[in-house]
Amino acid sequence: MEKLRARVQQLKKKRPGYGEILDFYQKVKEAQNKVKASLKIGPMKLKKGWKDLLAKEGFSLIQKEDFPVDIEVSIKLFQSLCQIGKEANSHMAEQVEKINEAIDNKKIDLKKLLKMGANEKKIEQVAAEFELDKKVFAFLVWNSIKPSIEAGMEQLRSELDPETWLKGYCPICGSLPSLSLLKEEGGKRYLLCSHCSYQWRIDRLFCPFCNNREQKSLQYFCGEGEEAYRIDLCDKCRQYIKTVDYRNLEESDPVLEDLATLHLDILASQKGYKRPVPNPWTI
Ligand SMILES: [Zn+2]
Numbered sequence: 470m471e472k473l474r475a476r477v478q479q480l481k482k483k484r485p486g487y488g489e490i491l492d493f494y495q496k497v498k499e500a501q502n503k504v505k506a507s508l509k510i511g512p513m514k515l516k517k518g519w520k521d522l523l524a525k526e527g528f529s530l531i532q533k534e535d536f537p538v539d540i541e542v543s544i545k546l547f548q549s550l551c552q553i554g555k556e557a558n559s560h561m562a563e564q565v566e567k568i569n570e571a572i573d574n575k576k577i578d579l580k581k582l583l584k585m586g587a588n589e590k591k592i593e594q595v596a597a598e599f600e601l602d603k604k605v606f607a608f609l610v611w612n613s614i615k616p617s618i619e620a621g622m623e624q625l626r627s628e629l630d631p632e633t634w635l636k637g638y639c640p641i642c643g644s645l646p647s648l649s650l651l652k653e654e655g656g657k658r659y660l661l662c663s664h665c666s667y668q669w670r671i672d673r674l675f676c677p678f679c680n681n682r683e684q685k686s687l688q689y690f691c692g693e694g695e696e697a698y699r700i701d702l703c704d705k706c707r708q709y710i711k712t713v714d715y716r717n718l719e720e721s722d723p724v725l726e727d728l729a730t731l732h733l734d735i736l737a738s739q740k741g742y743k744r745p746v747p748n749p750w751t752i
């Protein structure tokens with residue numbers, strides 16, 4: 470956490486406009502970090518024959534909603550995140566009030582909802598029923614179960630070789646990547662799972678969203694004076710992924726780096742490219 474706090478300070482100095490969102494990120498990470506030690510999740514169960522399914526069929530080990538969740542910890546975290554949200558801005562404060570009212574009146578069964586894990590349909594349904602901002606509600610639920618998800622991912626990590634999967638989706642949970650990372654050793658490229666945070670290797674010339682490998686339709690641009698960040702564009706599917714280049718940057722939390730470079734997303738969108746996995750922090 471010390472490293473994260475120092476990096477937040479550094480980024481705030483460099484880009485004061487991001488102060489609010491970076492402070493918010495730090496508070497959420499602190500709350501998640503606090504509960505980590507008390508987290509208890511059961512052993513992960515894998516399908517029979519998973520090795521073959523993974524190697525031959527390209528099936529991920531589990532589904533997004535299969536991660537076991539520590540309910541008690543998640544409820545506590547949900548309450549902390551509501552508090553942080555309340556203090557962050559008036560829109561979130563208003564949403565949190567509505568959510569808490571529905572929970573207090575036993576109209577939303579938080580325990581049941583968190584138990585279902587990352588069940589997007591259910592979250593959407595509840596948000597619609599109580600006229601909640603879907604993005605805010607999903608953000609609160611997902612970040613409350615995130616420490617459980619990451620603990621589950623850690624359990625499965627040893628089953629896989631991150632260097633040999635080479636596909637555009639996560640071998641653990643099948644989700645799309647939120648970011649791409651270039652790392653020291655010869656500039657190897659990795660993808661970061663948007664759901665469980667697993668990292669796996671891919672080829673340098675590759676669009677994870679449409680599997681395009683043609684050099685002529687894959688290009689990138691950097692922000693001015695920001696060679697540590699680039700936007701990798703694919704002209705075949707007109708989508709992009711942001712890349713954090715750690716050859717030009719000290720090791721840091723990639724999600725934080727993503728948040729501090731939202732101006733690059735605006736540029737990409739102005740050029741007509743879409744980000745398949747929107748940044749969940751821009752609520
Ligand atoms: Zn994953």
Ligand SMILES: [Zn+2]
Pocket residue numbers: 676677678679680681703704705706707708
């Ligand atoms: Zn593509």
